[in-house]
Amino acid sequence: xxxxxxxxxxxxxxxxxxxxxxxxxxxxxxxxxxxxxxxxxxxxxxxxxxxxxxxxxxxxxxxxxxxxxxxxxxxxxxxxxxxxxxxxxxxxxxxxxxxxxxxxxxxxxxxxxxxxxxxxxxxxxxxxxxxxxxxxxxxxxxxxxxxxxxxxxxxxxxxxxxxxxxxxxxxxxxxxxxxxxxxxxxxxxxxxxxxxxxxxxxxxxxxxxxxxxxxxxxxxxxxxxxxxxxxxxxxxxxxxxxxxxxxxxxxxxxxxxxxxxxxxxxxxxxxxxxxxxxxxxxxxxxxxxxxxxxxxxxxxxxxxxxxxxxxxxxxxxxxxxxxxxxxxxxxxxxxxxxxxxxxxxxxxxxxxxxxxxxxxxxxxxxxxxxxxxxxxxxxxxxxxxxxxxxxxxxxxxxxxxxxxxxxxxxxxxxxxxxx
Numbered sequence: 001x002x003x004x005x006x007x008x009x010x011x012x013x014x015x016x017x018x019x020x021x022x023x024x025x026x027x028x029x030x031x032x033x034x035x036x037x038x039x040x041x042x043x044x045x046x047x048x049x050x051x052x053x054x055x056x057x058x059x060x061x062x063x064x065x066x067x068x069x070x071x072x073x074x075x076x077x078x079x080x081x082x083x084x085x086x087x088x089x090x091x092x093x094x095x096x097x098x099x100x101x102x103x104x105x106x107x108x109x110x111x112x113x114x115x116x117x118x119x120x121x122x123x124x125x126x127x128x129x130x131x132x133x134x135x136x137x138x139x140x141x142x143x144x145x146x147x148x149x150x151x152x153x154x155x156x157x158x159x160x161x162x163x164x165x166x167x168x169x170x171x172x173x174x175x176x177x178x179x180x181x182x183x184x185x186x187x188x189x190x191x192x193x194x195x196x197x198x199x200x201x202x203x204x205x206x207x208x209x210x211x212x213x214x215x216x217x218x219x220x221x222x223x224x225x226x227x228x229x230x231x232x233x234x235x236x237x238x239x240x241x242x243x244x245x246x247x248x249x250x251x252x253x254x255x256x257x258x259x260x261x262x263x264x265x266x267x268x269x270x271x272x273x274x275x276x277x278x279x280x281x282x283x284x285x286x287x288x289x290x291x292x293x294x295x296x297x298x299x300x301x302x303x304x305x306x307x308x309x310x311x312x313x314x315x316x317x318x319x320x321x322x323x324x325x326x327x328x329x330x331x332x333x334x335x336x337x338x339x340x341x342x343x344x345x346x347x348x349x350x351x352x353x354x355x356x357x358x359x360x361x362x363x364x365x366x367x368x369x370x371x372x373x374x375x376x377x378x379x380x381x382x383x384x385x386x387x388x389x390x391x392x393x394x395x396x397x398x399x400x401x402x403x404x405x406x407x408x409x410x411x412x413x414x415x416x417x418x419x
Contacts, residue, residue, distance in 0.1 A: 120361065126350035127364075129357045131233045131251045137207050138238075142247040143409030145186030148367050149237060151253040152179035152302065152319065153228070177225040177236065178303060179319045182246070183370055186411035190370040190379035192324070193404070193418070194316035195240065197225040199384065200393035204242035209234040223393055233354075243396075246405045250363055251356040258352020259302075260295030262326070265348040266335065268292040269326050277307040298322060312394065313419055316383055324375030327368045382418030 180195040201224045205217040209232050227239040237248050254262075263269055269292065276288045284300040284307065293301060302322050308314035335341050355364065373379050385400035404416040 123346055123350055124361055126347070127359065127361070128350075128352075128354045129359060130354050131253070131356040132209070133234070133237060133248070133251065133356050133358070135207060135209055135234045136238045136241070138205070138242075140241055140245050140247045142249065144411035145184055145408070146249045146363075146366070147246060147408070148183040148185070148250045148252060148363075148370075149240065149248045150179075150181040150183055150323070150367070151177050151228070151233070151236070151251070152259065153177055153253055153255050177228045179316065180224065180236075180240075181316075181320065181323070182240075182248075183367060184408045184411075185366060185370045186408075188411055188413045190374050191408065191414050192320050192371070192374050192379070192381045194320055194381075194383045195224060196312045196316055196384065196386075196394050197223065198312050198392070198394050199224040200390055200395050201227070201239055201243045203227060203230070203235075203239060206231065206235050206238045221393075233356075244401065244405050246408060250359050250367070251354075252359070252364070252367065253354040254349075254352055256299060258348070260299050261348040261352060262295075262330075262345065263293065263298040264295040265341075265345040266326070266330050267341070268294050269298060269322065269329055271301070271322065271325055273301075277304065279304040279307040281306055293322075298326075313383055313386070317381075320374075320381045324371050324381070327371035328375040331368055331372045380414050382414075382416075384418060385416060386419045 177197055180197065182193045182195065184191045184193070200221055203217070203220045203222060203226075205215060207214050224236075224239065228236040233251055233253065237251060240246070241248055270290060271293055272290045273286050273288055276286060278285045279300070282300040282303040282305075283296070284304040286297075286301065302315070302319045304318065305312060305315045329335075330345060335345060353364075370379070374381055385397035385404065386394050387397035387400075388395045400416050400418075404414065407414050407416065
């Protein structure tokens, strides 16, 4: 074979030719695919290597299976690549505790939020919003802060004969108010003002809560608790607002059985009783000193009136003292953070407490925290100022009451003293 055919087309001239551009060497393609400028290319340059030399440049497979940008390629190895993803961690690599802690904390936060939201809707659905304050007519203007009317009724609804005997409640029909407290929550300290049930008040004009009929003011005077017995919570609120000029924002009421159930659910309430006393009517029999009262004992304590000389006034003081202690011992981390204690307490309270239609869980919590604050010294406890009596009813001191109401309306520090 001619050497020129083996190594390329040489020159027949004896003198060497100048530099020539070397053609690009590429992998031969089938004749049918050899096109140049749209025309089939002829035999052209065929160096005889054929498929014996395939550098892989045409496919990019230089460093193993897959070229640059191809998953699984390994540089510097002539063998085939793995073709699969690399493991997340190498054997023996220590676990990423920081990441695990972050994931665990996120899961915990989500769980707490879920339980909190579920608890809120569960509790909100149990609130007995049965009092409609929109039925109260001719109301005074609202002042600063929030005024709650807290009522303890002698309702015996749902109580068995054994319950009535155990709690010394008797079996009187209907229900009356055993205690009435105005709790003012404001920026200058909270104030609890007890309204004696025997307070002499005027029954104003009012609209019947069920009938819608308008009853005119005839100047009739009677005991304050008679208003509740006559037409329920709406007339009681109307009577208090008329005789004081103070706007009531929210209403909360609890009966005998509910009160005892809450005390038992919280595990009893510790109280320091300064003087021993007994009362066969309420079932009270207490030595002096610190002691923990269960539900029936607590009810006897707040109902006792015949054991004291100033019967109704001393009882209202005992009621304030006990309610503050109950709130203080309920709103504690040992109760709030313990679901085995919190849910029974909430269940007992929400099942038995009757509130107005606009009362929210936030309002209810604010009320309890305020009572706790008063117990801790961040507030004031007092009775409505009394100037005397008439026909066995207690007469309010009009001058002091007017000053007290104005201080509450303006959310000022209360300077008035009560009985």
